[in-house]
Amino acid sequence: MHADQVIRALSALAQEHRLAAFRLLVQAGEHGIAAGVLAEKLDVPPSSMSFHLAQLANAGLVTQRRESRSIIYSADYAVMNGLMGYLTENCCGGVSCSEDAACLPSQTRKSA
Amino acid sequence: MHADQVIRALSALAQEHRLAAFRLLVQAGEHGIAAGVLAEKLDVPPSSMSFHLAQLANAGLVTQRRESRSIIYSADYAVMNGLMGYLTENCCGGVSCSEDAACLPSQTRKSA
């Protein structure tokens, strides 16, 4: 994953409505959620929601598919994980890293 | 971790120089890196670097300590991990989640 893509992904997530939408999609899993449903759940006008979803899609964080009149969005877990890997890459310069509050996400994620 | 703090953290990271600085700090570990060294490594004017470091600090992603004339910045791993936990929280609605390209960062992080 390149810095450019990472920045686009982080920018996409760094906004109230988009972060909320993305989390709903992460929790929804494969079947995804329609644009209109997201707009309603988040209480955002359809045109605004569309703008935000386009940003998430542009960042590669979500995919979209048409299903009748609706457009269904789903989270792309591979990109999300790539993002997290980029942040923690080579953390602590390769040293131990499993000590108190160190950089091993899989062990410390539950806290904080 | 609350949405507000997560958004501040994501906003802080969603910028070329700040992302680069944060990664250097993540890799540097506990001993950290001085503001001036970061400015030089990233080829950014000191006043700009200071502005960016303040954003990272405000987001809680880095801590700072004075050491003689220098101010040393270090990554805060707990906040970084809290951020990642927030994104993956309750992913896939609790279903399996370990399948092909699912949302288990610790297993899929190497790819993508």
Next chain:
DNA sequence: TCGATATTTCGATATTTATCGAATAATAGG
């Protein structure tokens, strides 16, 4: 105390981003 070093704060400007109504496109059903 003076001068040099390291960093931050201030201020002005340029750029990017968010918002949302109105107009446009795509689909479905009668």
Next chain:
DNA sequence: CCTATTATTCGATAAATATCGAAATATCGA
């Protein structure tokens, strides 16, 4: 084919962010 539904694109405006030189602050050594 006409109407209703679902979504996106367009356009104008408001708000937030990035940039960086100059001035201010803190520390050190002589």
